[in-house]
Amino acid sequence: MRVTQLSSQSFIFPSPELALREPNGLLALGGDLTAPRLLAAYQRGIFPWFNPGEMILWWSPDPRxxxxxxxxxxxxxxxxxxxxxxxxxxxxxxxxxxxxxxxxxxxxxxxxxxxxxxxxxxxxxxxxxxxxxxxxxxxxxxxxxxxxxxxxxxxxxxxxxxxxxxxxxxxxxxxxxxxxxxxxxxxxxxxxxxxxxxxxxxxxxxxxxxxxxxxxxxxxxxxxxxxxxxxxxxxx
Missing domain, CATH: 3.40.630.70 (Leucyl/phenylalanyl-tRNA-protein transferase, C-terminal domain)
Structure with missing residues (x-):
């Protein structure tokens, strides 16, 4: 299963059910940290977590x-x-x-x-x-x-x-x-x-x-x- 590359033109996220099992919960990468995108993520049970200076990673682990x-x-x-x-x-x-x-x-x-x-x-x-x-x-x-x-x-x-x-x-x-x-x-x-x-x-x-x-x-x-x-x- 591949990790989704987010579009800079859309705040749509893939379903959390598509997140990887290993590393647990990795769902998507890229995008930005604008308020609309962050809110769209949290409303879908998704959150950003990444090292400074690296690409943004989005997660929805199972279990939670x-x-x-x-x-x-x-x-x-x-x-x-x-x-x-x-x-x-x-x-x-x-x-x-x-x-x-x-x-x-x-x-x-x-x-x-x-x-x-x-x-x-x-x-x-x-x-x-x-x-x-x-x-x-x-x-x-x-x-x-x-x-x-x-x-x-x-x-x-x-x-x-x-x-x-x-x-x-x-x-x-x-x-x-x-x-x-x-x-x-x-x-x-x-x-x-x-x-x-x-x-x-x-x-x-x-x-x-x-x-x-x-x-x-x-x-x-x-x-x-x-x-x-x-x-x-x-x-x-």
């Missing part, structure tokens, strides 16, 4: 890693940390800083090059990409970002520069997301960190079915307004 927010795992040690959490949390206050931090906090390298950062900042400006920030006093010490597709949040990356910063970010985000009708977080590919937080693998077909239904359930506008978030309420 997801987190049902109500199944978020909070460890015993994390519960102890929660009692004296020193952080404050904001939503959509520093998107560019979060994605930049996600790019630099990777010892093994990153796929989040300057072109990717610019593309997602454009999605953020259009109201489709969002960030949650973790602050220790006035220093950004953690956060996450991703793309909202109706009641699905496609998580892209997170970072942590202080104890439990990314874990607490996800906890606060899950609470806020579900309080406004969010139902599913796409984690793309399972790893040890996301698995420890409660992410599981589901068949791609099932994920695509969920996405096709939930993308037509947009969350209320106030969900994504820049705001401060209450950590204590997330723990109730």
């Amino acid at each position: 890693a997801v987190l049902f927010p109500e199944d978020l795992h909070i460890s015993r040690s994390m519960r102890r940390f929660i009692r004296h959490c020193p952080y404050r949390f904001t939503l959509n206050h520093a998107f560019a800083d979060v994605i930049s931090a996600c790019a630099t906090e990777r010892d093994e390298g990153t796929w989040i090059g300057r072109d990717v950062q610019q593309a997602y900042c454009q999605l953020h400006a259009l109201g489709h990409a969002h960030s949650l920030e973790v602050w220790l006093e006035n220093e950004l010490v953690g956060g996450l970002y991703g793309v909202a597709v109706g009641a699905v949040f496609c998580g892209e990356s997170m970072f942590s520069r202080a104890d439990n910063a990314s874990k607490s970010a996800l906890m606060v985000f899950c609470h806020h997301f579900t309080q406004h009708g969010g139902e599913l977080i796409d984690c793309q590919v399972l790893n040890a960190h996301t698995a420890s937080l409660g992410a599981v693998e589901i068949p791609r077909n099932f994920f695509l079915q969920q996405l096709s239904q939930l993308q037509f359930s947009p969350l209320p506008a106030e969900c994504w307004l820049p705001q401060s978030l209450n950590f204590s309420s997330a723990m109730q």
